[in-house]
Amino acid sequence: MALDKFGIARRIARELKDGMYVNLGIGIPTLVANYIPAGISIFLQSENGMLGMGPYPPEEEIDPDLINAGKETVTILPGGAFFDSAESFGMIRAGKVDLTVLGAMEVSENGDIANWKIPGKMVKGMGGAMDLVASARNIIVAMMHSNPKGESKLLDKCSLPLTGVGCVKKVVTELAVMDIEDGQFILRERAPGVTVEDIRSKTSGRLLVPGEVPEIVF
Amino acid sequence: MNKVYSNAMDALAGIANGSTIMLGGFGLCGIPENSIAALVKMGVNDLTCISNNAGVDDFGLGLLLKTRQIRKMISSYVGENEEFERQLLSGELEVDLVPQGTLATRIQMAGMGIPAFYTPAGYGTEIAEGKEVRDFNGKPHLMEYALHANFAIVKAWKGDSMGNLVFRKTTRNFSTSMARAGDITIAEVEELVQPGMLDPDQVHVPGIYVHRIFQGQQYEKRIERKTIKLASS
Numbered sequence: 001m002a003l004d005k006f007g008i009a010r011r012i013a014r015e016l017k018d019g020m021y022v023n024l025g026i027g028i029p030t031l032v033a034n035y036i037p038a039g040i041s042i043f044l045q046s047e048n049g050m051l052g053m054g055p056y057p058p059e060e061e062i063d064p065d066l067i068n069a070g071k072e073t074v075t076i077l078p079g080g081a082f083f084d085s086a087e088s089f090g091m092i093r094a095g096k097v098d099l100t101v102l103g104a105m106e107v108s109e110n111g112d113i114a115n116w117k118i119p120g121k122m123v124k125g126m127g128g129a130m131d132l133v134a135s136a137r138n139i140i141v142a143m144m145h146s147n148p149k150g151e152s153k154l155l156d157k158c159s160l161p162l163t164g165v166g167c168v169k170k171v172v173t174e175l176a177v178m179d180i181e182d183g184q185f186i187l188r189e190r191a192p193g194v195t196v197e198d199i200r201s202k203t204s205g206r207l208l209v210p211g212e213v214p215e216i217v218f
Numbered sequence: 219m220n221k222v223y224s225n226a227m228d229a230l231a232g233i234a235n236g237s238t239i240m241l242g243g244f245g246l247c248g249i250p251e252n253s254i255a256a257l258v259k260m261g262v263n264d265l266t267c268i269s270n271n272a273g274v275d276d277f278g279l280g281l282l283l284k285t286r287q288i289r290k291m292i293s294s295y296v297g298e299n300e301e302f303e304r305q306l307l308s309g310e311l312e313v314d315l316v317p318q319g320t321l322a323t324r325i326q327m328a329g330m331g332i333p334a335f336y337t338p339a340g341y342g343t344e345i346a347e348g349k350e351v352r353d354f355n356g357k358p359h360l361m362e363y364a365l366h367a368n369f370a371i372v373k374a375w376k377g378d379s380m381g382n383l384v385f386r387k388t389t390r391n392f393s394t395s396m397a398r399a400g401d402i403t404i405a406e407v408e409e410l411v412q413p414g415m416l417d418p419d420q421v422h423v424p425g426i427y428v429h430r431i432f433q434g435q436q437y438e439k440r441i442e443r444k445t446i447k448l449a450s451s
Contacts, residue, residue: 047318048244049388056445064247064439065375065387071245071298072445076387084390084422085244085270086326089319093337112342122307123315124297130345131319134338165342 002174003191003216008142010035011189011216012101012172015140016042023047023092023132025102026070028142032101043080045097047088047128052080069128089128093135100136102129104143104168106158109205111168111180113141114160126163133164145173145202152204154178154185175199177216184208189216221425222379222410223432226256229404233257233369238266240325240365240396241279242372245271245298245442248389249278250373252406252434263287268325268367270318270392272296277440286310292365294318298442317345322395324365329398329427334363370400373434374423377407378414381428382421390422397423406434 003011009031016022016032018040024030033055036042044053046068053068054075061075068074076082091097106114113133116126133139147153154171171178176199177189184206187199192215200207223229230253233239239257243249257265258281265288272291273280282288283301290312296302305311316324317339327335336359340346350361372393374383383405385393397403405423410433 046388048247048391056447059446062441062444062446063387064441065389067245067247067388067442069244071247071442073441073443074445082387082390084394085318085322085392086395089322092319093339122303125293125295125315126317126345127295128318130317130343131337131339134341162343 001191001193004174006031007191007218008172008174010218011177012140012142013037015099015170016040018042020098021045021051021096022099022101023097023136025100025129027103029101029103030070032142045088045091046074047085047092047132049083049085049088050076050080052077054080089131092131095135095137097136099138099140100132101140101142102132104141104153105147106153106155106160107141107143107168107171108155108158109180109185110183111166112158113163113168114158115163117161119161129163133167136167139168140170140172141168142172145175152202154203154205156205175202178207186210187213189214191216221381221429221431223430225432226252226406226434227259229253229406229430229432230256230260232402233260233262235262236264237262237369238268238367240367240370240400241267241269242391242393242396243269243271243278244388244391246274246278246440248373248385248391248393249273250371250406251437253371253404254278254281257282257287258285261287264289266290266292268292268365270294270321272299272302274298274442275301277438283311290314292316292321294321315345320362321365322392324362325392325399326395327364328366329395332364334361336361365399367396367400368402370396370403372397372403372405374405374407376409376411376416377405377428377431378411378416378425379431380413381405381425381431382416383407383423383428384416384420385422394422398427402429403427404430406432408434408437
């Protein structure tokens with residue numbers, strides 16, 4: 001059975017290692033924070049100017065001066081720090097943030113990502129996505145395997161305007177976990193009950209299947 | 219020397235039709251509410267506004283969009299505003315979208331006296347068109363210019379009559395860099411204090427950058443997305 005968005009988040013959470021500084025994008029990536037493995041601690045970076053971002057506040061602790069990059073009211077954990085936007089992107093650009101998890105409209109077999117603009121539709125802007133993908137040391141994309149029209153989002157070449165080139169290292173969808181290496185998607189894990197053929201038929205870009213591909217087990 | 223003004227209208231004197239203005243804030247967090255209201259009242263138009271976002275329909279920069287006072291926006295993300303979308307699609311409004319980190323650093327560099335810099339953000343994308351590309355350590359970078367403004371308007375938590383500013387939590391965002399980048403910088407503060415009442419070790423923006431300061435009134439601090447922890451979780 002394909003994973004739901006919580007399953008995708010839960011699988012990505014396994015990539016977290018003790019002491020990592022992590023930036024989580026809006027949507028499925030935000031859910032990753034709910035599945036941090038026991039026994040490790042990570043620091044969430046919010047690009048509007050905070051390290052050590054905590055959960056949503058109880059009603060009585062809401063503070064309009066304390067929001068995340070998604071403009072949601074949040075909290076800060078003990079040991080956290082505030083800073084300005086220039087410093088925030090300085091730490092991103094300098095490679096201090098270990099892992100970035102973000103959503104995408106399309107990913108190509110060489111690691112290009114498109115997630116900010118659909119020509120002919122309203123353009124809302126790239127926000128911090130272009131800075132993050134250009135500089136993060138490790139980038140994982142969390143997305144559905146196909147778009148609402150049923151077309152594959154894993155392509156040989158992105159058709160939408162790019163956010164960054166050759167930067168995505170791993171993609172986790174409702175069907176599969178794939179690494180991107182040497183200009184191809186490499187199938188590492190399958191969602192429970194999903195066959196290699198299902199995944200192959202829904203992947204437009206080059207897909208390497210290295211022998212036995214284990215199922216994701218939670 | 220007097221930097222202290224009694225209200226927003228006085229502090230904003232000199233802003234004219236066609237001015238370029240930086241306005242601090244991220245979403246609606248830390249925006250100069252009093253100054254935006256005063257700009258609406260002044261009726262200045264043909265403005266170029268540099269701000270990470272464009273407010274919402276009835277608050278923040280959305281108020282200046284509604285009155286059609288903005289000719290051009292320089293922002294990284296403008297997705298929360300229907301009037302903005304209408305004006306953009308009809309060609310009434312010009313928009314320059316800049317990656318958020320590039321925007322922050324362009325403003326920061328203006329305040330540091332550095333005319334241009336190189337960043338990898340946007341290489342290989344449509345925002346790279348027409349920009350100088352140069353490799354450093356085997357990685358391509360785009361040249362980006364410092365971004366100046368006739369006026370920078372920021373909102374701080376506390377300030378003193380010398381113009382020193384202290385911010386609270388995530389309201390620092392673009393404001394501390396913008397305060398350094400304006401030809402004339404105007405700060406509105408929740409609490410205006412006498413010199414000596416701010417700890418010099420805690421000052422985020424030294425007074426040298428701030429030309430005018432006033433104590434704001436009746437901050438609404440509207441929340442864009444109220445998210446709360448459920449009792450059960």
